[in-house]
Amino acid sequence: MSNVILSIGGRSYTVACAAGEEKHVTSLGQVIDEKLAQLGASAGQNETRNLLFAALLLADEVHELKHRTPESATPSPAGPSAEILEAIATRLENIASHLEG
Secondary structure (H helix, E strand, C coil), X not given: CEEEEEEECCEEEEEEECCCCHHHHHHHHXXXXXXXXXXXXXXXXXXXXXXXXXXXXXXXXXXXXXCCCHHXXXXXXXXXXXXXXXXXXXXXXXXXXXXXX
């Protein structure tokens, strides 16, 4: 068992992983940090909620990749459409509202 230190959102987290998996886990941490940075500074949002949003966006990307049809396998050079981003934002707001009770 090994430990790696991940820097996510300006904070350090020590995470245990299997020996030999250090580079992979570090890479995953960097992906999370990049996704969190893309969200920008959310005024009034706490760290937990920002990490939740980053995780939800990553989970949505994984879901889209798993359910992609062969004809849509070629990514758009312009990136996700405004409609897709709007749908994701709406889903995230609904989830956040539900979590806040």
